Amino acid sequence: MTFMPYRALLQVAVISLLFIILPSYATQQVKVYAYHLKPPYLIDVEEEKGLYFDVTELLNRFQPMIRFKLEYMPRKRLNRDIEQNTLDGLIMGVSPVWFRDREQTKLAWSNAFMNDRDEFVSHVKTPFEFAGPSSLYSKTIGGIRGYYYFQVAPVVTLEKATLVETGTELQLLEMVVKQRLDVAVISRATVNYLVAQKKHWQNDIHFSQRPHEFYSRAIVATKSMQAVIDTINNLMRDPLFDKALNKLLADYHITDKDLEIVR
Structure with a gap:
């Protein structure tokens, strides 16, 4: 009968123990x-x-x-x-x-x-201030297709305002800058990021003092x-x-x- 040396036996035991212990620390x-x-x-x-x-x-x-x-x-x-x-x-x-x-x-x-906060964004030449649903009457409002804007939806349902939907926030902000919308709803973090990329827009943007949502x-x-x-x-x-x-x-x-x- 061949016996395994003590040192080799100890190594096998340690390795076996590691296989048992290590998974719990993975x-x-x-x-x-x-x-x-x-x-x-x-x-x-x-x-x-x-x-x-x-x-x-x-x-x-x-x-x-x-x-x-x-x-x-x-x-x-x-x-x-x-x-x-x-x-x-x-x-x-x-x-x-x-x-x-x-x-x-x-x-x-x-x-x-x-x-974060969803802002009402407009052009500085025609600044929009949100003061409740009636302030949206007769406005052309921009939003992202598929999104629900709880401040805007009831007004649009009553046909007191028009909702224009786009695919991206960049498109929305560009329409605001070109004054093709009265106001758009865009998150502040997104506006800040996009304006940082297009610094020439910085002086064209107006934020309502009262946001859509915070x-x-x-x-x-x-x-x-x-x-x-x-x-x-x-x-x-x-x-x-x-x-x-x-x-x-x-x-x-x-x-x-x-x-x-x-x-």
């Missing part, structure tokens, strides 16, 4: 979905450019246990997955109101990572992923992470000065 892979297919949130999905890709990378950089991977997915499919309880990842850049979870009891929510953007998941959301919330309380996040937002022309919540 990095967890977590998908993150985003559906805002517009700048600065998702600039180029194929090239993985945009704010949401960079926020995802920031989450990866500040902790080693979870590897987040961002993907684009249409809102309708995400809604279906939530309804059927088959959502297998997080959703970035959303508000509890949009998912009928104002009290944040149905889903697991992170702390907000930025403020909100914060957070990350959401089903309750089964509460531990992952807790990890994200812990990161957001880290001063170093907060500093890096604020710098990232500023790089995309998103600042508290422009995006503070005004009630």
